[in-house]
Amino acid sequence: MNNEELFAATAVNAWKVAIDQVDRLLSALTDEQLQMHVSPGRNRVYYIVGHLAALHDKMLPLLSFGARLHPELDEQFLKPDRSVPDTLSATDLRRAFGEINATLTQKIQSLPASEWLNRHMSVSEADFASNPLRNRLGVLLSRTCHVTFHAGQIRLAK
Amino acid sequence: MNNEELFAATAVNAWKVAIDQVDRLLSALTDEQLQMHVSPGRNRVYYIVGHLAALHDKMLPLLSFGARLHPELDEQFLKPDRSVPDTLSATDLRRAFGEINATLTQKIQSLPASEWLNRHMSVSEADFASNPLRNRLGVLLSRTCHVTFHAGQIRLAK
Numbered sequence: 152m153n154n155e156e157l158f159a160a161t162a163v164n165a166w167k168v169a170i171d172q173v174d175r176l177l178s179a180l181t182d183e184q185l186q187m188h189v190s191p192g193r194n195r196v197y198y199i200v201g202h203l204a205a206l207h208d209k210m211l212p213l214l215s216f217g218a219r220l221h222p223e224l225d226e227q228f229l230k231p232d233r234s235v236p237d238t239l240s241a242t243d244l245r246r247a248f249g250e251i252n253a254t255l256t257q258k259i260q261s262l263p264a265s266e267w268l269n270r271h272m273s274v275s276e277a278d279f280a281s282n283p284l285r286n287r288l289g290v291l292l293s294r295t296c297h298v299t300f301h302a303g304q305i306r307l308a309k
Numbered sequence: 310m311n312n313e314e315l316f317a318a319t320a321v322n323a324w325k326v327a328i329d330q331v332d333r334l335l336s337a338l339t340d341e342q343l344q345m346h347v348s349p350g351r352n353r354v355y356y357i358v359g360h361l362a363a364l365h366d367k368m369l370p371l372l373s374f375g376a377r378l379h380p381e382l383d384e385q386f387l388k389p390d391r392s393v394p395d396t397l398s399a400t401d402l403r404r405a406f407g408e409i410n411a412t413l414t415q416k417i418q419s420l421p422a423s424e425w426l427n428r429h430m431s432v433s434e435a436d437f438a439s440n441p442l443r444n445r446l447g448v449l450l451s452r453t454c455h456v457t458f459h460a461g462q463i464r465l466a467k
Binding site for chain 2: 152154155157158159160161162164165168169189190191193265267268283284286288289292293295296297299300301302303304306307
């Protein structure tokens, strides 16, 4: 591997470690335990999984990897109104999260190294020209941290 | 910036965002609130800060940045025995954490891009030859995720 490829592979590995971590935490919980709150008065694990699934699904177009798989998740999991009733069973939620992460990770692993430095789709060409750190790699690292932030919370349930 | 520099700068930025995040969360808590548990029966915020401070302090020699500033933290914060009584006031703990992060971040920002791909000091030359992802960048990303994991927990206190 050349240096660009080593940089990219190290970052992709961090993403995979983060996804593995949250997968392990969720595997240790039953469907009933997904309804637990991570701390009194805080989010349910179920809600956090849906929130992560919706946000990861949005990474597909953001990184120019293709169309979203589950745009219907936004209504329940990305709106400020948390009183929306649950529409997905725990089984369906787990399946959607797994499917989104598998598709995304396959695309992430296949991206040629130098393309990580291209702009992502929510920054304009002009803004990207003035701040080249608003690249796809920045999205990958930010989402890697985001899933890990919530993994720390899920760790507290049970 | 060339491509290597862009890769490195994007990763360094993720570290700085993570440190800023935990700093903001801690600034919002009083010294008394540092004694809160992040969830019933789980760690106190105080303990998590000490744990992060000790682990970040160990990054200095791990990344060949120099000697540790606060090796005395390990006794209280990195041992499995959590019954060790608190030896540091909240003020001293905050000061140590700030000092360690400032020193570390200054070294992180100054490292030439290609040196992120060198091995870190807890992997042998032979093991590094067989797995070049065990580089300094891998340590940086792993610790960036680690501090974010605990930030997610600190977020739940109060």
